[in-house]
Amino acid sequence: MAEVLVLVDHVDGEVKKVTFELLTAARRIGEPAAVVVGAPGTAAKVRESLAGYGATKVYVAESDDAVGYLVTPKVDALAAIVAQASPAAVLVSSTVDGKEVSGRLAARLGTGLLVDAVDIDAEGTVTQSIFGGGVIVKSKATKGIPVVSVRPGSVEPEQAEGAATEQAVELPATDPAKSAKITAREPLVGGDRPALTEASVVVSGGRGVGSAESFDVVEKLADSLGAAVGASRAAVDSGYYPHQFQVGQTGVTVSPQLYIALGISGAIQHRAGMQTSKTIVAVNKDAEAPIFEIADFGVVGDLFQVAPQLTEEVAKRKG
Amino acid sequence: MPNIVVLVKQVPDTYSERKLAESDHTLDRDSADAVLDEINERAVEEALLLKEAQGGEVTVVSVGPDRATDAIRKALSMGADKAVHVSDEALRGSDVLQTAKVLAAAVGKVEGYDLVIAGNEASDGQAGAVPAILAELLGVPQLTHARKVELDGTTLKVERESEEGITRLEASLPAVVSVGEKINEPRYPSFKGIMAAKKKPVETLTVADLGIDAGEVGLGNAWTSVLEAAPKPPRTAGQRVTDEGDGGSKVAEYLVAQKLI
Structure with missing residues (x-):
C-alpha cells in the first residue's frame, strides 16, 4: 500500500488535534506517514502520539532553518520526501500556513491542488464546502499526486496502532533570497483556552x-x-x-x-x-x-x- | 523608490447569490453582482501608502474576463498609475495553479518590479494560497497575511497574523506580500481620481502575449476537476424558544439531551 504523507502541526512539542484527524483520513487512502518539520529534537517529543494515531512512519526533517524561515522549509521537506516515497497523496491542515504550504508544494511538484476539503474518500476524491457553505462540491486531482488541505474539525480522529518508524530527511539549506526570515514569534494569548480550529x-x-x-x-x-x-x-x-x-x-x-x-x-x-x-x-x-x-x-x-x-x-x- | 505591483480580482459579491454553472461547474458569473474584492482595496491602499511615503510607481495586474475592467478602474481611481489586464477566453475554468502561473507571467511583464502586493485570500475561491504560489514561481520571499508592512530601503518587515498569533518576518526585495483585513482602511476614490483613471493606461494581454501556451490553461487542462456540485440543502431551523427566565436552563437541557454536556 502506498504511503500518504501527513504534515504534522505541532507547537512546543505537542501535536495538534488536526494532525490526528489527518492521520485518520490518510488511513482511508493508504499507509499514513507523518512528516515532522521542526527544530532539532522535535520528532522525539511527538513520535509517540503520532504512533497512537496509526503513523507507520515518521519522517524527521529537523534543522534550525526549519523554524527560522516561513513556509518554505516545510515545502522543501515534503518535496524531498515525495521524490523518494512516491506517496498516494499529501495531506496538510487547511490553516493559514497549511494552505500556503500545500499551494507551493503542488506548484513545485506540478500536481493537482485541492483546497479546504471537508471530507476525503479512499480514491482521494474530496468534498468541499464553498461559497460560505452554500454549495457542496466533489472534486479530484487529475494530474500527479494530489496535495490536499483538510479543514480542521471535519474528520473524527480515531486512534490506531502505528509503528512510527523514524526516517531522517536531509533538509536543503534555505536560500534567504527566496524565503522570509522569522525574526520573532508572539503566540496567540488565549490563556488556557483551546485554539479556535482545535476546539470541539x-x-x-x-x-x-x-x-x-x-x-x-x-x-x-x-x-x-x-x-x-x-x-x-x-x-x-x-x-x-x-x-x-x-x-x-x-x-x-x-x-x-x-x-x-x-x-x-x-x-x-x-x-x-x-x-x-x-x-x-x-x-x-x-x-x-x-x-x-x-x-x-x-x-x-x-x-x-x-x-x-x-x-x-x-x-x-x-x- | 519601489516599483509596486498590486494584484486585484473581480469577484461575485458575497452578498448576492453565488453559484456554479450547471453545465461545467465553473463560476456562474451572471448570477451574482461583480465587485472588486474588498481585500484587494486594502492591497491597493497599502501600495499607495508606500508610494506616497517613498515614491515609485503602482501597477495593477488582473487576470479575468473583460468585465474585470471595472475592478481595474476602481484601483486606478484610488490612485494606481497603470494596469495590466490579462483577458483570454482560453483562461475560462482555470484552477488555482494555472491562474498563479498566468499571474506570475504577467508580473514578469512589469519591468523591474520590487514588490508584489495582493490580498491574503479571495472571498470567492478562498484558496488562500495564490500569493504563496506566486512567490514560489517567481523565486522570491513570501511575507504573507500582513497586518503591518514596513519598507526601509530594500529591507521589508512584516507582521504576519494567523491562528498561531503574530510572526515577525524580514526579507529583502523583491518579494511578495499579502495583506489581511486589519492592515488599513482603504480610501474612497475621489471625483478627481475617477476622472483621472479614465486616462490611465491599461495594457490588455492574451496568454499568448505572456508566452503561455493556451493548452496549459483553462478548464480542460486543469490539474483538478470538479466531479459534481450541488447547492447544500439549507440547514433547517431546529427548536426555538423564547426566554421566560429559563432560557439558559432550556439550552442546558437540550445540550444534555444531545449528549453535548
Whole structure:
C-alpha cells in the first residue's frame, strides 16, 4: 500500500488535534506517514502520539532553518520526501500556513491542488464546502499526486496502532533570497483556552455583546464548557475582541461539535465561517435574526440573562 | 523608490447569490453582482501608502474576463498609475495553479518590479494560497497575511497574523506580500481620481502575449476537476424558544439531551 504523507502541526512539542484527524483520513487512502518539520529534537517529543494515531512512519526533517524561515522549509521537506516515497497523496491542515504550504508544494511538484476539503474518500476524491457553505462540491486531482488541505474539525480522529518508524530527511539549506526570515514569534494569548480550529466547542459573541468588557459573559460560558472563544466581524470591528478570534469568511473557519452564537445576527460573512458546525445554538434578542434559520436550538432572549444561567447549569452538571 | 505591483480580482459579491454553472461547474458569473474584492482595496491602499511615503510607481495586474475592467478602474481611481489586464477566453475554468502561473507571467511583464502586493485570500475561491504560489514561481520571499508592512530601503518587515498569533518576518526585495483585513482602511476614490483613471493606461494581454501556451490553461487542462456540485440543502431551523427566565436552563437541557454536556 502506498504511503500518504501527513504534515504534522505541532507547537512546543505537542501535536495538534488536526494532525490526528489527518492521520485518520490518510488511513482511508493508504499507509499514513507523518512528516515532522521542526527544530532539532522535535520528532522525539511527538513520535509517540503520532504512533497512537496509526503513523507507520515518521519522517524527521529537523534543522534550525526549519523554524527560522516561513513556509518554505516545510515545502522543501515534503518535496524531498515525495521524490523518494512516491506517496498516494499529501495531506496538510487547511490553516493559514497549511494552505500556503500545500499551494507551493503542488506548484513545485506540478500536481493537482485541492483546497479546504471537508471530507476525503479512499480514491482521494474530496468534498468541499464553498461559497460560505452554500454549495457542496466533489472534486479530484487529475494530474500527479494530489496535495490536499483538510479543514480542521471535519474528520473524527480515531486512534490506531502505528509503528512510527523514524526516517531522517536531509533538509536543503534555505536560500534567504527566496524565503522570509522569522525574526520573532508572539503566540496567540488565549490563556488556557483551546485554539479556535482545535476546539470541539466554540462560544462566539457578536455586536449584541455591546462592549469589550461585556465579552466577559462569553468567556465565562466558554470556560465552563472548555471551549474556545470566537467573535463576529461586527464585534471585532467594534473593538470588542481581537481580530485573531474572528470567525467568518474573512476570519477563521471552524467546524466544532457545538457552536454557541451569542448576540450574533448571522450575516453571510459569519455563517461562512461556522455553518459546518455539527450543532448550532443561538441566543439573540431579535426573533428575526437570520442565525435562527441555521440554529438547531435557538433562544429569543437577552444573552446577558441566558448565557450566565447556562454557565451556571453547566457548572452544576460538572459538579 | 519601489516599483509596486498590486494584484486585484473581480469577484461575485458575497452578498448576492453565488453559484456554479450547471453545465461545467465553473463560476456562474451572471448570477451574482461583480465587485472588486474588498481585500484587494486594502492591497491597493497599502501600495499607495508606500508610494506616497517613498515614491515609485503602482501597477495593477488582473487576470479575468473583460468585465474585470471595472475592478481595474476602481484601483486606478484610488490612485494606481497603470494596469495590466490579462483577458483570454482560453483562461475560462482555470484552477488555482494555472491562474498563479498566468499571474506570475504577467508580473514578469512589469519591468523591474520590487514588490508584489495582493490580498491574503479571495472571498470567492478562498484558496488562500495564490500569493504563496506566486512567490514560489517567481523565486522570491513570501511575507504573507500582513497586518503591518514596513519598507526601509530594500529591507521589508512584516507582521504576519494567523491562528498561531503574530510572526515577525524580514526579507529583502523583491518579494511578495499579502495583506489581511486589519492592515488599513482603504480610501474612497475621489471625483478627481475617477476622472483621472479614465486616462490611465491599461495594457490588455492574451496568454499568448505572456508566452503561455493556451493548452496549459483553462478548464480542460486543469490539474483538478470538479466531479459534481450541488447547492447544500439549507440547514433547517431546529427548536426555538423564547426566554421566560429559563432560557439558559432550556439550552442546558437540550445540550444534555444531545449528549453535548
